Structure formats: structure tokens, C-alpha cells
Amino acid sequence: MSAELERPRRQRANLRGERVRHKARKQALQATVPYLAVVRSPRHPRAGREMGSDFTVATYNVHRWSGLNGASTPDAARAGFVISELGADVIALQEVLRPFDAEDPLERIADALHLHVAFATSRVHRLGELGNAILSRWPITSVFTLDLSFSNVERRSAVAAQFTTDAGPVAIVATHLALVDRTRQQQVEQLLGHPRLQGPVVLLGDMNAWRRCKATRALDEELGGGQRFPRTFPAASPLLALDRVYARGASVSEVVAHKTAAAKRASDHLPVLARVRMGE
Numbered sequence: 001m002s003a004e005l006e007r008p009r010r011q012r013a014n015l016r017g018e019r020v021r022h023k024a025r026k027q028a029l030q031a032t033v034p035y036l037a038v039v040r041s042p043r044h045p046r047a048g049r050e051m052g053s054d055f056t057v058a059t060y061n062v063h064r065w066s067g068l069n070g071a072s073t074p075d076a077a078r079a080g081f082v083i084s085e086l087g088a089d090v091i092a093l094q095e096v097l098r099p100f101d102a103e104d105p106l107e108r109i110a111d112a113l114h115l116h117v118a119f120a121t122s123r124v125h126r127l128g129e130l131g132n133a134i135l136s137r138w139p140i141t142s143v144f145t146l147d148l149s150f151s152n153v154e155r156r157s158a159v160a161a162q163f164t165t166d167a168g169p170v171a172i173v174a175t176h177l178a179l180v181d182r183t184r185q186q187q188v189e190q191l192l193g194h195p196r197l198q199g200p201v202v203l204l205g206d207m208n209a210w211r212r213c214k215a216t217r218a219l220d221e222e223l224g225g226g227q228r229f230p231r232t233f234p235a236a237s238p239l240l241a242l243d244r245v246y247a248r249g250a251s252v253s254e255v256v257a258h259k260t261a262a263a264k265r266a267s268d269h270l271p272v273l274a275r276v277r278m279g280e
Contacts, residue, residue, distance in 0.1 A: 034145045034157035037098065037129055038107065038119040041139065046114045051089075051138045053167035053278040058088035058258070059204040059243050060271035061176070064097040064130065065105060068235060068265055074127075076105030078266035083135070084113055085260055086271055090163075091115075091135040092174030092204035099128035110135055120145040120159035122176070132174040132205070134161045141169070146194060148187040154178045156187060158205075160197065167278035170250065171197055175205040177215070184208060184215040192222050200249030202276055206269065207244045223248050230257035232270040245274040252276055 060083065065074040074097060083091060096119060098104050110117035115135040122131040134140070140161045148156040158175035173191065178184045184207075191197065203223055209216045223246035231238035238257065245252050258271040 034120050034122050034131070034147050034149075034155075036118070036143065036145055036159070037121045037131070038104075038117060038133075039140065039143055040107070040110075041116050042114045043111045044114060045116075051163055051165045053165055054275070055089040055165075056087070056273060056275055057090045057092070057172070057202060057204060057245060058086045058271050058273045059092040059094070059174070059206070059245060060086070061094040061206045061243060061267060061269035062096060063267040063269065064095050064125075068268055070268060074099075074105075076109065078262070080105070080109040080112065082258070082260070082263045082266045082271060083109060085262065086258060086273060088273060089137045090161075090172055090202075090204075092172070093133040093135065094174065094176040094206045095130065096133045097125060097128050097130050101128075106133055116140055118143045118159055118161050120157055122149075122157040123155035131157065132159045132176060134159055134172060134174050136161065136163070136172075138163055144196065146173075146175075146190065148175065148177070148190060150183045150186045151178065151180065154180070154183065156183075158191065165278055168200065170200040170202060170278060172202045173197065173204065175203070175207075177205065177207050177209075179208050181213045181215065184213065185218070188215040188218050192218065200278060201247065202250060202252075203244075203246040205244070206242050208242055209244060210240045210242060219244075219246055222246075227252055227255050229255060230270075230272060232257050232272060234268050235264050235266075235270045238270060243269055243272045245272060245276075247276060250276050250278045 062079040065076040119133040121129040146158040229241040
């Protein structure tokens with residue numbers, strides 16, 4: 001057989017082998033979710049003030065980097081620009097996609113903004129790992145994941161990063177809760193009762209709180225503080241207050257939706273910004 005005929009056969013065999021390896025990798029990862037996939041400092045960290053008792057936070061569902069309607073080609077630069085607009089000290093992200101076969105956009109954004117990053121995979125998407133992330137101006141003291149999957153239909157988790165402030169330690173949690181009321185209630189109970197989250201805690205995320213239910217009542221009673229949350233979904237013309245900031249051992253104020261032109265195009269959710277003061 002000539003070399004010209006043998007070459008295409010080898011190429012097809014290599015392609016089949018790559019597909020088999022890719023499938024095996026996905027299956028192995030799927031069997032271990034949720035798991036910590038990234039915890040790292042920026043390549044060029046910036047020196048600055050230590051974390052004080054008063055800081056700003058934000059939560060943002062980036063919709064797999066796929067823009068307002070979810071149908072466009074993923075473009076993390078759009079959401080990255082919005083994250084830079086926020087200027088928050090700590091930012092929780094949901095629906096973060098880290099592709100298998102391309103540069104990680106989450107780490108690229110963190111490096112560009114000189115932020116520390118932690119990412120936990122909730123499920124293995126056909127294009128990569130999908131989950132929650134925390135970006136921070138300050139080093140993360142420790143980090144862990146919480147498995148919130150009470151249903152085979154929806155794989156959910158949270159990532160909790162612990163920080164040291166001049167008023168003591170605080171845990172900041174990023175999560176994306178379920179659509180189903182009963183499952184969301186179980187997830188809230190798990191979060192509120194977790195032994196490592198009994199001190200000061202700030203809970204950030206897409207709570208899918210589209211109406212009053214047992215889960216939202218529990219959050220309001222334990223962590224709410226009585227604040228009203230801005231509407232954030234759908235981003236172009238918000239009707240629902242899905243994205244929220246709760247705290248225990250701290251007060252939350254100045255809770256606003258980030259409504260810039262860029263934010264209305266980069267995702268189907270608007271980000272939410274808030275100020276947190278420890279010890280209140």
C-alpha cells in the first residue's frame with residue numbers, strides 16, 4: 001500500500017482514538033463532580049490594602065459566555081468587560097464554562113484583572129466544565145465545595161472561599177440553586193446547616209427565586225436582613241429578582257443591578273452589586 005493511501009487511514013484511526021480518550025475523560029470527570037478544578041493567584045498580583053471589614057461584592061450569571069440569547073458563539077470577552085466594569089472586591093460567577101480544547105477564559109479574565117480565582121465544577125458540559133467561580137482582590141485562605149445535587153435532573157453545587165478580614169474570618173459562597181421548589185428548599189437547608197458556614201458568611205448567586213417559597217423564606221429569615229433585591233432577568237428587560245446577596249454576621253446595603261449597555265448584551269442576567277460590612 002502506498003504512503004498516500006496509508007496516511008488517511010492513520011489519520012482516521014488517530015481521530016477515533018482521540019474521540020475515545022475525550023469520552024473517557026468526560027466520563028471520569030462526571031463521576032467526581034462536584035470538584036475543585038482551579039484555585040490560583042493571578043500571574044501578576046497587585047499589592048494593595050488588606051481585606052477590611054467593609055468591602056463590595058457582586059454576583060453574575062455569565063450564561064456560559066454565550067450572550068443574551070444563549071445562541072451565539074461563546075465570547076468570554078463580553079462578560080469579562082462587564083466584570084471589569086463592576087470593580088467589586090469579590091465576585092461570584094455562575095454558569096462559568098471552561099472548555100476542554102481551548103484556553104480557559106476564566107483564568108484569562110482573572111489574570112487580566114489581577115484577581116485570585118477559585119472554580120468548582122458542577123457538571124461536565126459537552127463543551128467543557130460548567131460551574132461556579134469566585135474572583136477576589138485578596139488571597140483565598142481556604143476553599144471547599146458543597147454538593148447540592150438532590151436531583152439527577154439538575155447537577156448543582158456551591159464553592160465557598162474563606163477570607164481573613166480585620167474584623168475576623170468570613171466565608172463567601174457562590175452558588176446557583178435549582179429551578180424546582182422542593183430541591184431548592186433542600187439546597188438552602190444544606191447551605192444554612194453546613195458546619196463550616198456557621199460563622200460570618202456572605203451568600204451570593206443565582207437563587208432562581210422567581211417567587212416566594214420555603215427556600216426564599218428561609219434565606220430571608222436566616223440571612224436576609226430585609227433588603228429588597230433588584231430585578232435582573234431577563235437582562236434586556238428585567239422582570240425577576242433571581243440574583244441575590246445574603247449575609248449572616250454582616251450587613252448588606254446598596255444592593256443594585258448593574259445596568260450598563262454592555263451588561264444588557266453579555267448575558268441573560270444582569271450582575272448585582274452590594275456593599276458588605278462585617279460585624280453587623
